[in-house]
Amino acid sequence: MIKKRIIIAMRIALGIVFVYASIDKIIHPAAFAEAIFNYQILPDQLINITAVVLPCLELCAGVCLIFGKWIPGSLFIIALLLLIFMSALIFNLARGLNIHCGCFSTSVQTIEGSSMILTVLRDCIFLATALFLLFNCYSESRNELKTEG
Amino acid sequence: MENKNFVCRCIYQTVAVVFVSAVIGVCINSVRSDRVPLIGDWSVKSQMTLDTGENIEISVHDARQLCLDGKAIVLDARSPEDYQAGHIDCAVNLPWVSFDEYFQNISEKLPEDKTIITYCDGETCNLSKELAMMLTDLGFKDVKVLVNGWSVWVQNQFPTETGGKEGIES
Numbered sequence: 001m002i003k004k005r006i007i008i009a010m011r012i013a014l015g016i017v018f019v020y021a022s023i024d025k026i027i028h029p030a031a032f033a034e035a036i037f038n039y040q041i042l043p044d045q046l047i048n049i050t051a052v053v054l055p056c057l058e059l060c061a062g063v064c065l066i067f068g069k070w071i072p073g074s075l076f077i078i079a080l081l082l083l084i085f086m087s088a089l090i091f092n093l094a095r096g097l098n099i100h101c102g103c104f105s106t107s108v109q110t111i112e113g114s115s116m117i118l119t120v121l122r123d124c125i126f127l128a129t130a131l132f133l134l135f136n137c138y139s140e141s142r143n144e145l146k147t148e149g
Numbered sequence: 150m151e152n153k154n155f156v157c158r159c160i161y162q163t164v165a166v167v168f169v170s171a172v173i174g175v176c177i178n179s180v181r182s183d184r185v186p187l188i189g190d191w192s193v194k195s196q197m198t199l200d201t202g203e204n205i206e207i208s209v210h211d212a213r214q215l216c217l218d219g220k221a222i223v224l225d226a227r228s229p230e231d232y233q234a235g236h237i238d239c240a241v242n243l244p245w246v247s248f249d250e251y252f253q254n255i256s257e258k259l260p261e262d263k264t265i266i267t268y269c270d271g272e273t274c275n276l277s278k279e280l281a282m283m284l285t286d287l288g289f290k291d292v293k294v295l296v297n298g299w300s301v302w303v304q305n306q307f308p309t310e311t312g313g314k315e316g317i318e319s
Contacts (some may be wrong), residue, residue: 073162
């Protein structure tokens with residue numbers, strides 16, 4: 001019973017994090033498009049459409065987690081987004097690109113680098129939470145089928 | 150069998166959430182006043198063109214000539230660490246991230262009759278453009294951006310310097 005409550009709390013907390021993260025991006029799409037541009041990963045044609053759709057994806061997945069609907073799909077999306085985001089950060093850290101200005105800088109390896117590493121660590125925690133919850137969903141669905149069988 | 154069911158449910162829900170999100174995102178964007186075009190122009194030329202239609206990009210050869218003739222002040226918008234590691238020989242450091250702090254020291258010494266050229270490093274680096282826009286807003290008439298300035302300057306084997314303090318004297 002306690003385990004179930006903890007899992008619900010983790011799910012809602014992850015949902016709140018994603019809803020919170022999406023709000024500023026939805027309010028300022030042009031600034032978010034510039035942030036995506038600074039990552040220098042997507043082709044130019046996909047930058048704006050990503051800036052329009054991605055925050056809504058975070059919002060919808062977060063809302064689904066909070067209200068307990070379409071949980072496996074939402075968790076899969078969140079895990080995928082975190083993986084993509086972490087890969088992009090690590091890739092830019094490795095090539096010395098400062099994602100705050102889209103510029104090459106020696107300071108990326110020092111000051112900016114440490115803040116980027118902290119962001120990667122934070123995302124690792126969210127990713128571990130999402131994967132744990134996804135695995136838990138799978139276990140629950142298997143148990144349900146066994147009970148029915 | 151249960152694996153297959155779970156994976157199918159996961160895929161179906163993922164597609165549904167992506168579809169709903171795309172529809173909501175596009176709808177919100179289409180009704181808002183500050184909407185962004187779904188396919189934007191992120192080319193260097195577009196980014197260096199002001200709302201007035203003026204293009205503020207300068208070529209590395211023009212920048213070099215103005216620098217040699219003493220007709221331009223070149224401003225390095227990168228961090229002091231990057232500036233000291235290596236900069237254009239005639240450049241002074243005005244880091245965009247500490248603009249207020251550094252600008253106080255050099256504002257009176259910036260000649261209004263000369264061209265001001267800003268640069269940073271990387272074709273997508275926006276520090277030089279942000280600095281140029283700020284100087285234009287402050288009333289400087291002839292402000293240009295040397296796109297990917299540090300890299301193209303080095304590629305052309307134009308003279309560079311290392312070290313030096315930030316500020317107009319250096």
